[in-house]
Amino acid sequence: MSDALCANFQIKELHPLMAHPEHNPSQEDKMEGQAKTAEASCWHRSWARFLKGVSYFSGDMEVFAKWMERQFFLLQLLDWVLRGAAQVMFVNNPLSGLIIFAGLILQNYWWALNGFVGTLFATISALFLQQSRGAIAAGLYGYNGILVGLLMAVFSNAGDWYWWLLLPNIFMSMMCPIVSSALASINSRWDLPVFTLPFNILVCLHMVATGHYNHHFPQVLIQPRSELPNITWSEINVAKLFRSVPVGIGQVYGCDNPWTGGIFIISLFISSPITCAHAVLGSAVGMVSGLALSAPFEDIYFGLWGYNCVLACIAIGGMFYALTWRVHLLAITCALFCAYLGSAIANVMSRFGLPACTWPFCLSALTFLLLTTGTKAIFKLPLAKVTYPEKNLAFYWRMKKQEKAEKEREDPLKAVNEQVILNETEQLKLELQQMEEGKQEGENEMTTEEDQRVNIEETNRQNTFSEVVRLDYV
């Protein structure tokens, strides 16, 4: 199924989430027309029709998004909110969002309401602040809102249906786009996404600002462990251990109901089977790590070891890197590291009465995305090209193919041209840098001196080399 979908996406060439919406449907139609005339068999036709049908509600539902643009504003807003709900798992699909809301309602009405309010107000606030319409439409301003809304309700000690909670909920949700935008200003320098950092910051802020001993907004009491937990390996419950995998996926939204987790798995599968597989894998890795570090069984059953690994495994495994075998291994390593980090952060945060939130995921995924290697098998997609794993893969393959074709055609000529361009921009960059450091005088002269000694070819090689070395220097 995954292969079939994948092939379909390649034919379709659905648009990227964020960039160049230059769609050429005429070409597509032509291709499909040719396919039809060539293979007129009934089975093929129905299969093609099925794939076409699937493409309408899988992936990022591009056709639907196009159609939505001409609809009533409130309907559009609903689309954005649903996409926002799914974007927590990096899924840009309103159908997945709808299913996720169904899962939340199954868990708890009050939480679901808070989540909806959070997503709604975060999206509205982004509109007020005139953030990028494309990002809003992709739900990228909503996913922090839903998490803020949900988790503020989950960790409130005032019980369900405490309506005053909606006030800080709305305020914090409306702060989401501000914090998102601020963090994006920083992270964009390294071409990194902000992940759920705004949610982590804002929920921790609310919880620690009020605390357990607050009259208006009391929080549940979280305390650090200060004695040896009672762990008897014979008491382990294998059924509960297996159930912790879907529970771990549910815990991404703060839900401990395994059925809710199962519904979330379905919603992931609809949009992207690769994402779905990595989510399950991540949750399993987290569970195993919990056992390895001798965590209390209750924590593992409750999915606390899983949810960060789920997100980390999805992010690295095909979402921001193009999925190859090496990247798959990297994703598993990242999930392991994330589990370790999760335990560490939970212990630190508990001193302040705080939960770990998704800090471990954010920090581990950012670390692994900052990694630079010499191998081409680990290819980080430019942020503007990130869509969903299947499409990212298609982009990566196309790029590799073009690269190969290019190399065969104009190998001798290109190398020289590239060197010249490289050298020019390199020197410009160095000059900019020198100015920044306010030491232009001294070093400029050095450069001039050295330039006179070596001829141009040598300079080229040297500059390139020093640049590579500088970046690799630890």
Next chain:
Amino acid sequence: MSDALCANFQIKELHPLMAHPEHNPSQEDKMEGQAKTAEASCWHRSWARFLKGVSYFSGDMEVFAKWMERQFFLLQLLDWVLRGAAQVMFVNNPLSGLIIFAGLILQNYWWALNGFVGTLFATISALFLQQSRGAIAAGLYGYNGILVGLLMAVFSNAGDWYWWLLLPNIFMSMMCPIVSSALASINSRWDLPVFTLPFNILVCLHMVATGHYNHHFPQVLIQPRSELPNITWSEINVAKLFRSVPVGIGQVYGCDNPWTGGIFIISLFISSPITCAHAVLGSAVGMVSGLALSAPFEDIYFGLWGYNCVLACIAIGGMFYALTWRVHLLAITCALFCAYLGSAIANVMSRFGLPACTWPFCLSALTFLLLTTGTKAIFKLPLAKVTYPEKNLAFYWRMKKQEKAEKEREDPLKAVNEQVILNETEQLKLELQQMEEGKQEGENEMTTEEDQRVNIEETNRQNTFSEVVRLDYV
């Protein structure tokens, strides 16, 4: 009064705090001359004279600074120290500094002495390290020093007139320019100021390094709250609540005397009425937030909820953004967020026996300054152009007028030119980026391939679009 001053500033065109001191007094004189001949009435003349008189000691006292440059070194140093004392509130005015020192002396002699020593040694250290003379003369190396000196005295548990305290005071003050310079190296990448971060870092460092249980430099004992505070709404004291507004302004310098706070308000009004208004507004917002989050009344009366909001409200409301209605609302939001953050940070820091210092202000103001929006009504001034709210506003208005005039004149021609420039720099930037990522080969060929397919106009649009998207991507 505010409008009158404002108009005056526009006519005067006082020099920016930091940049281009190319002053053209001849033009000014001419303008004034014309004004005088045209309207020879006595009232107008005296009013103009009054405005001119006011301009000598309001704003950043540029004329005085010019005059000072030719004076004896120790007198200059005194000017820098006084400006440093006022720069805590973003005011570059020696008269305000003098009044602030008066307020400090009213509060406590020993504290005032420590503050003076701190400012002095911070400025001297900056001179030793050959920092920018313009920044030193504007007091930008002194304001962290005064806070370090004051707060180390305030939080010392050894009582007043414990002379040994001057030793760490001098050491920490002299570290200020080093930490300032280091932080500026980082923050300048985002065109952000360092605010009072050096003060926060150094005072927290001193306090946590010594702690309450230290033989040489004991600190006051600060402990986390661990039970429900006793809050009875009927016991609220409205008079004290109102008094908490000036007290909050006084707490910026660690002073709990409402008269001292009042004196500070006067010193702000002298330099910039907009700053003064936002200071009072910020303190009021902080007080209300404290009530909303059910803080103990004593904390609110003591001004602990106000001082961060004061600074945040000043910084956003006209100082680093040009003051428009939207920015005014943003400033109030920032003050609210700052109050929330203040409570959170105070709770976290109390675990280590530390006060919140001005961390909440720094973090909230930096977040709001990193915000990027699509609207032109929120205009962040380039850091080198920041002076004081009235003048910033004049700069913004002039810029907008010129922009409009420009657009009317050469609308059709410009658009094309801009596109070309945009495209060129865009491509250069992309090349630089590719080199940085060490993946130039693969992507370069991609670009070449794609470029051949689309014509130039399309590339322009595409590049611009992808750039905007990339920056807005969350």
Next chain:
Amino acid sequence: MSDALCANFQIKELHPLMAHPEHNPSQEDKMEGQAKTAEASCWHRSWARFLKGVSYFSGDMEVFAKWMERQFFLLQLLDWVLRGAAQVMFVNNPLSGLIIFAGLILQNYWWALNGFVGTLFATISALFLQQSRGAIAAGLYGYNGILVGLLMAVFSNAGDWYWWLLLPNIFMSMMCPIVSSALASINSRWDLPVFTLPFNILVCLHMVATGHYNHHFPQVLIQPRSELPNITWSEINVAKLFRSVPVGIGQVYGCDNPWTGGIFIISLFISSPITCAHAVLGSAVGMVSGLALSAPFEDIYFGLWGYNCVLACIAIGGMFYALTWRVHLLAITCALFCAYLGSAIANVMSRFGLPACTWPFCLSALTFLLLTTGTKAIFKLPLAKVTYPEKNLAFYWRMKKQEKAEKEREDPLKAVNEQVILNETEQLKLELQQMEEGKQEGENEMTTEEDQRVNIEETNRQNTFSEVVRLDYV
């Protein structure tokens, strides 16, 4: 001795650690040949021979590294591991590494084994991830590994020869290159090294993730101080105080044996006398700071106040800055600041049951490396040119000489050229910046307007000035 070595290094012109390995031995040989024919006396010849002999095993042992490149892979790996062991102290010398391992074995067999395993697996992991071969060969991926291995063994509460510990040890060591690479992506923007940050992060992560109350990997119990320590100045032991200097150097590797510290001093002296002197100086400064801040004597005797200062003093005193008298004073200031910071961080970390690790060194050294000054006597070497203090100094002197010669030759012409280049790149940079901020339209027009008013010479001055101001703005 130091001077003699230094002169030798200048003649030899050994290669930089990281960059341009274009070696021209012919020139060197010629120089040496001339020297020999000119001064034929026996004494001089034997002295020269001695210097040549010393050069083979001092400094970064460049000749040996060249020879190693043609050897069997496992032998190369051993070389890298030994260099990695010494790189903790910024020494790129396998002989020093060997002596350091001898010191570790003297301290504790089990710790030494863990250190070796850590270095080995960190290096192997870097090879897997295809990191820069030059950096691996210089041991730059090993030094975090040895510290991770050693300190995980030191802080384990399970006793020596608890073989299961090797599992997290290997995992964390293999994470080192990933974290190193990620941090380098960030730090390289400011041309900063990552120091031992990966070690700090990973060991703290392991310790806090497991904690004292863990069944599998229990850690030693570290608790915050909560009462007045009993310090009687008459009980001070001067012999132990002096012994704390070598102990402080030993504590860099977690060793409390003064003989081990002594062996480390020897290993430093072999490679670079300047490094050795600053190590001893740093340890002494740390000891004095401990007394000044009235730390418990036991902590001082145990070397806990020394090891961070040792590293900070080495890093600033000649390693990343060229050693001048001002830099020497800066190094002492940095050691003082580091001691202060060490106390602060130890107090904070103890709340989480963590040791201070080398966080104080990393933070203080990074702060001092980010410092920008107007004086040329504080010259920060470009990261790619950093080797060891003696050679850095030679580079600095050569640069200064060339600069002077250059200035004398083409003083009048150059100034103009430089201005033009400066202006061009300045404008380009501004344009890039404006685009980034998405406010290009408005400001572009402003610039155009202003440009028309002023002539080119004025623009030059103005741009340069505003740039300098902007960077120095605090």
